[in-house]
Amino acid sequence: MPKFKTITITRSNKAGEEYSEKFETHVDPDGYFYTAPSEEVLEAAHSLTMRHAAYLKTPRRNARCRLVCPTYEGLEETLKEAIDEMLAVEVITERVIVYARQADVSVWQDKDGSLHANGYVGNDRREEGGGWYDAGAGIHASNKPKFFSIGLTACVLDKITYRRPNSQRVEFEQPEWGHHHLDYPTWGAKLNGFVVGLPDKPEKLESMPYTEEAAKFFYDALIGIASMGIRLHEFFADEARVQRAIEHGGMPLMAQAGGSQDG
Known part of the structure; x- marks a missing residue:
């Protein structure tokens, strides 16, 4: 699409950090104004798009995402607000322990806690309160693990x-x-x-x-x-x-x- 104008935006925050960028704007066949800013600006703009009827659009596969707005002024204001939000980021670092567990097992568990290969082993194990032990592995007759693990x-x-x-x-x-x-x-x-x-x-x-x-x-x-x-x-x-x-x-x-x- 033909180039329309270049928007130059320079913003700063209370800490004295400054951000300046030039955005080439274009007009699509529907008369909407758009630009393809950096991922950083797009991420900040994501929560602001409704303010000026703006929205994000990827025109085709592997193409850069666009910020689109019905008016040129709305596009410019969205870019300014996105950069302000980007500069206002607060970074919080927490040291954590991340952990995960798995239990790829499939056994029948009676209500007293005793375990069996299935609900028919030994006496009738289908009494009320018993059931398959479920550790979230999704094991069943059509999804058998090669090993209990x-x-x-x-x-x-x-x-x-x-x-x-x-x-x-x-x-x-x-x-x-x-x-x-x-x-x-x-x-x-x-x-x-x-x-x-x-x-x-x-x-x-x-x-x-x-x-x-x-x-x-x-x-x-x-x-x-x-x-x-x-x-x-x-x-x-x-x-x-x-x-x-x-x-x-x-x-x-x-x-x-x-x-x-x-x-």
Whole structure:
């Protein structure tokens, strides 16, 4: 579309920070005025578009998003207000522990807490109050896991909130510890020393404020999960040990294999 005018906007905030940018404007076939500002300005404008009947529009795939307004004056005012909002951002940083768990198991649980392969094993287990244990894994006859598994992951992140008068955005970043990356003077640094990742989108996971006590708790919990995995692996890797457990009528020998080396 033909270029209409260039809007030059310079704004500053109470802290003396200044922002200046030139915006090329165009007119679309419907007579609406538009410009394609930076992502930063678009984000700030997102909560302001209704004030001047402005709106955001992406004309085609992979094209830059446009800020569109019925009037040239409305477009200019929206840009000014967006930059004012962008300059007014308050940045809040909180150190948090983000964690997630999984339990890919499928068992029938009686109302007394006893567990069975399904509701028909042994006596009729379909009494009132019993049911399938649901850990949110969505396991059923048409969605069988290859293994029963449990999992836990946790790490320390900095939660950064960009708060504006009409909106806010949250990001997570790896924390700066202020020491050599191979030193582990805090429980938080030790917790982040595990070779384990986090699921995508940490903002959707459980979180709590960071304390040394909380970091130690999750560190010990992950050591416990690792110890359980070692015992399980070593127990079933030894056929003689499995046979002895069968002959003795249970699994107690499994607890004797492996174990944490941290004391």
